[in-house]
Amino acid sequence: MHDTNLLKNLFTMVGEGKLDRPKFFQMLVRVAAQETGSSRASVWFYDGDLKDHVVCESLYDVGDNQWSSGTTLSEDDFPSYFDAMRDQHMIVAADARAHPATSCFNEGYFEPLNIYSLLDVGIAVNDVQLGLVCCEQTAHVKEWSQADVQYLQQVAAMVGLALKKFGG
Template sequence: MHDASLLLNLFKLIGEGKLDRYKFMQMLARALVQEIAASRAGIWFYQGALQDSLVCETLYDAGDGQWTSGMVLHEDDFQPYFESMREGRILVAPNARQHPATACFSEGYLEPLNIYSRLDVVIDVAGSLVGVLSCEQTAHEHDWTQQDLQYLQQGAATIGLALKKFP
């Protein structure tokens, strides 16, 4: 069972003025990796008038303890993924290299980074799509559970609420 109190405590720290946006996003990504037992967790936000690109605000890789940010995914390069997230709002891909929505990532992203599985949910604010919260598994496939998905959805909802608190 995943610890929902971690997410609540992070949100409370924002209200108390103890976390800025950057630190909140990092702490949330690290909490997701630990709770879901994923290798990596990233928070991505849509940009452009057509929301045709996703920019990584932060991505934590538990394998090397490193943080990454600034990567950009363009819809022109990954159209099946963008369409899937807009239409389905969740993506459960235990075999991401073969999944219809994520196979487009195989050559340039999944294979070079040794990623086998993805679990993604949209981040929305007042019903508007603003980003994607993503967990990835490296080295082997991961069969995501319903509890994993629910916890990731709670994380996305927490981000949506937190965005209203940051200037």
């Protein structure tokens, strides 16, 4: 079972003004990676009028204990992924390299980064899709549990609430 108290504590710290947006997202993705036992976790937001790009707000890599941000992915390059996120608001891909919605990432993303599994959950506020929370497993396939999915849904909901506190 995943510890949701860590999420609650982060949200409390945001409400008390103890965390700014960048620090909140850094802490959130680290907690998401730890709680799901994944190698990497990240938060991405849609960009453009058509929401045809996602931009990484914060990515935490457990292997090197480093954060990064700013990577942009385009629907032009990964149409099946964007279609799946738009239609289903979630992708559970234990074997991401063979999954129909994520195999488009193989050559340019999965193979260079040694990623085998992916779990993405959409972030929505008032039924408007704003982005997604992503967990990835490197080096081997990870079977995502229902608890992992539910936890990442809670993380996505927390992001939506935090965005309201940060003013969008």
